[in-house]
Every structure is written in structure tokens, then in C-alpha cells.
Amino acid sequence: MIPFRFLHAADLHLDSRFSGLVHISPAIRSYLRESTFAALGRLVRVAIQENVDFIVISGDVYDVSDASLQGQLRFQEALKELGQQGIHVFLIHGNHDPLDGLRLTTEMPKHVTVFGGERPDLATAYRRKDGQEVAIVSGISYPTAKVTDNTAVTFSRKPGSRLFHIAMLHGNVDGDLLHETYSPCSRRDLIERGYDYWALGHIHKRSVLHEKPAIIYPGNIQGRSIKETGPKGCYVVDVDEAGSATPQFHELDYVRWQVRDLSIEGLSNEAEWIQRVEQVIDDIREELPELMSVVRFRLIGRGDVHKVLAEKGAAEDLLSELQRREAVRAERKDYKGLVWVEGFAVESGLAIDRERLLEEDSFLGEMLRITERTEHSTEALEELINSALKPLMENQELRQLLSVTSQEEKLSWLRNAAEQGITMLGGMEGAPEDEN
Numbered sequence: 001m002i003p004f005r006f007l008h009a010a011d012l013h014l015d016s017r018f019s020g021l022v023h024i025s026p027a028i029r030s031y032l033r034e035s036t037f038a039a040l041g042r043l044v045r046v047a048i049q050e051n052v053d054f055i056v057i058s059g060d061v062y063d064v065s066d067a068s069l070q071g072q073l074r075f076q077e078a079l080k081e082l083g084q085q086g087i088h089v090f091l092i093h094g095n096h097d098p099l100d101g102l103r104l105t106t107e108m109p110k111h112v113t114v115f116g117g118e119r120p121d122l123a124t125a126y127r128r129k130d131g132q133e134v135a136i137v138s139g140i141s142y143p144t145a146k147v148t149d150n151t152a153v154t155f156s157r158k159p160g161s162r163l164f165h166i167a168m169l170h171g172n173v174d175g176d177l178l179h180e181t182y183s184p185c186s187r188r189d190l191i192e193r194g195y196d197y198w199a200l201g202h203i204h205k206r207s208v209l210h211e212k213p214a215i216i217y218p219g220n221i222q223g224r225s226i227k228e229t230g231p232k233g234c235y236v237v238d239v240d241e242a243g244s245a246t247p248q249f250h251e252l253d254y255v256r257w258q259v260r261d262l263s264i265e266g267l268s269n270e271a272e273w274i275q276r277v278e279q280v281i282d283d284i285r286e287e288l289p290e291l292m293s294v295v296r297f298r299l300i301g302r303g304d305v306h307k308v309l310a311e312k313g314a315a316e317d318l319l320s321e322l323q324r325r326e327a328v329r330a331e332r333k334d335y336k337g338l339v340w341v342e343g344f345a346v347e348s349g350l351a352i353d354r355e356r357l358l359e360e361d362s363f364l365g366e367m368l369r370i371t372e373r374t375e376h377s378t379e380a381l382e383e384l385i386n387s388a389l390k391p392l393m394e395n396q397e398l399r400q401l402l403s404v405t406s407q408e409e410k411l412s413w414l415r416n417a418a419e420q421g422i423t424m425l426g427g428m429e430g431a432p433e434d435e436n
């Protein structure tokens with residue numbers, strides 16, 4: 001087999017609107033809006049620098065089926081640059097940009113192969129420097145937004161060909177419940193098709209599901225919400241003489257999303273807490289000086305500061321101040337190293353002597369004992385939650401909303417309720433008060 005190198009990306013979601021973010025300054029919003037395009041620009045540079053022979057893009061090029069004209073023009077521009085370098089691009093459409101929803105106004109250039117929606121067609125990929133045949137690439141697009149058939153099983157190798165085989169599929173392998181179960185299939189289905197590399201798309205979290213054959217989700221190229229944390233990018237894959245594929249991850253994102261845990265333990269007052277938050281923000285600036293960061297702080301641990309957080313709304317106050325400061329940076333076009341705090345999730349609690357309270361003959365003691373018992377028994381949890389929710393269940397809409405509540409969510413309600421109880425009752429029963 002002739003060694004070659006290709007780039008595998010998916011879920012570009014060009015022209016994502018980031019509509020979920022509120023209270024955001026216009027300058028930051030427009031920077032976010034530009035980020036998917038900027039990540040595409042980096043993809044083109046990586047492809048050229050790494051000297052890849054071709055590129056495969058496994059669906060969801062555009063964020064919405066009614067692809068914006070801007071999205072299309074910017075994509076065309078990127079394709080043109082790749083074409084000038086002789087880099088061929090294979091692509092499929094996914095559930096966000098199905099074939100029937102596109103307002104595609106421009107013809108695809110000759111160096112771009114778009115696979116149709118009927119069956120996985122086969123195409124040949126060539127090595128750039130000498131035009132030798134190196135791989136068979138096969139793919140299938142979404143004809144409409146909802147594909148619920150297992151299309152993976154319709155892939156088959158080119159009869160008689162011993163070339164490296166790459167399959168492009170936009171779908172949900174092994175039922176990831178966090179994403180729509182489109183093109184559902186199992187790892188086993190994929191392995192059985194006899195392909196060498198499954199270039200997947202759809203799940204935005206990067207993962208290597210299998211090594212030989214390689215079954216890989218590169219994830220999206222730019223995180224778009226607090227659910228899409230960590231570095232985002234693409235894989236550059238080297239295939240050697242023996243047909244072994246070695247993927248190497250390349251970061252492409254301009255805006256990095258992250259959730260940071262921040263413990264309030266050992267902090268004695270609000271000022272110390274603010275200092276710690278500011279310290280972490282400086283740390284992030286230092287860690288990622290080239291990127292904009294969007295951060296959610298998860299406040300955890302137990303301590304006196306919890307009272308200020310829970311009762312005085314300290315987190316909201318600090319949040320608006322932090323956002324104001326970063327908005328000023330954005331006005332100066334100082335986007336690199338900008339750290340936008342998206343919010344605080346208060347999951348901390350008051351400093352309590354839990355063991356002592358559990359023994360105590362008091363309302364709080366009884367409440368903690370019930371919590372303890374309920375936490376460790378599914379039946380007890382169901383019973384408690386059902387009786388608490390009874391009045392709400394009489395409303396049909398609420399009933400529907402509540403019917404999809406997971407066990408985990410119920411547990412977190414229970415724990416939150418217990419913490420609120422401790423905060424509210426703790427003061428009354430002589431728990432440590434603020435000293436001032």
C-alpha cells in the first residue's frame with residue numbers, strides 16, 4: 001500500500017448564531033459568530049501545512065438547513081484555497097444541512113466530491129504529489145433532516161480493490177443519548193463492513209471508538225455552547241505501507257468553552273472568594289492567551305461564604321461586574337485572552353457538622369436523615385419526589401415536562417433541597433453567623 005495522509009473533520013456548523021448566550025456585548029457576539037469561520041480558516045491552514053493529500057468532511061457543514069448565503073460563500077472561499085493547492089475534498093451532508101433543505105446557489109468546484117443521499121457511492125482518492133490511487137472513499141448524505149435507518153449496513157467495499165477504504169457516515173454509533181439517534185448503528189455493524197477507516201460525524205465530542213479498523217468522531221471544529229467544552233479541531237491521519245492509520249489531533253477553535261470547579265472551602269469572606277475567582281480568570285488568560293474563553297464556574301465545597309452566595313446573590317453581582325470588564329476589553333478589540341464568564345452554578349453548601357446534625361433531634365436533623373435514606377434508595381426517592389410533585393402533576397404541560405426527568409436530576413433536586421434547607425434553617429438553629 002502507498003502511504004498517504006488525509007484530514008478528517010466534521011460538524012463545522014458554519015454560521016452558528018450562539019443564540020443561547022444572553023447579556024452578551026455586541027462585540028463579543030460578533031466575535032463568537034465569526035468563530036466557526038475562523039476555525040474553518042485554521043482547518044485550511046493545517047491541511048496545507050501538514051501537506052495532506054485530501055480532506056473528508058462528515059456532515060453538518062452548515063448550522064441550519066436553510067444555509068445562510070454568508071456561510072456558503074465563506075465555505076466556497078475555503079474550498080477555492082484548497083483547490084489552488086490541489087487538495088481534493090469529499091463531503092457529505094448531515095441532519096443540520098440535508099440535501100432537501102439547502103439553498104445552494106453555487107456549483108461545487110471540480111475538486112469537491114459531494115456524496116448523494118441514495119446509497120453510499122464510491123470515489124477514488126489520489127496522492128497529491130504523483131497522482132497515484134491511494135484510497136477508496138465512500139459516503140452517503142442525509143436526503144432529509146431525519147434519517148432513522150441504519151445506513152451503515154449499506155456500505156460495501158469496492159469489489160477486487162485492495163486500496164485503503166474510508167467510509168463517511170453522519171450518525172449515532174452505539175446510541176449516544178445526548179444526540180438525536182439518526183442513522184443509528186453499532187460498532188459491530190461498522191467493523192463488519194470491512195472498511196479501514198470510519199470517518200464519522202454527528203457526535204460533537206471527539207472520540208476514537210475503535211483502532212483497527214479506525215472508527216473516529218473528530219468532534220466539531222468550534223465549541224458552540226457550554227455543553228461543548230475543551231479543545232475542538234480535526235484529525236490528520238497518516239496511513240502507512242501496512243495500511244495502519246495513525247490519527248493526530250489538531251486544535252482549530254478560536255473560542256474555548258470550559259466549566260471550572262471552584263471550591264469555597266477555607267474562604268472566610270466574600271472578598272476572598274472574589275479574589276479566588278479573579279485569580280482563576282487570570283490563570284485561564286495565561287493558559288490560553290491566543291483564544292477567547294467562555295467559562296462557567298461551578299462553586300463547590302462547604303464554607304461560610306455559601307451564605308453570601310445563596311442569600312445575597314453575590315454570584316450574580318460579581319458576574320455582571322466581570323462581564324462588564326471583559327466587554328471593555330472587547331471594545332478595544334482585545335479578543336485574545338478574553339475570558340467571558342457565562343455564569344456561576346452554585347452547588348456549594350454551608351459548613352456544617354453533618355455527623356452531629358444527623359444525630360440531632362431537630363427538624364434539620366430529621367430532614368438530613370430523610371435525605372440520607374432517600375439518596376440511597378431508588379424507591380424512596382421516587383416516593384418522596386412523587387408526593388412532592390403531586391400538585392404540579394395536575395397540570396398537563398407540567399406533567400409532560402416532568403415525565404422525562406432522569407433519576408440523576410431527581411437526585412440533584414433532593415440534594416439542592418437539602419442544601420437550601422441547611423442554609424435556611426442553619427442560621428435559625430445557631431449555625432455560625434457572619435462575623436462583622
Ligand SMILES: [Mn+2]
Binds near residue numbers: 013096204
Ligand atoms: Mn452536528
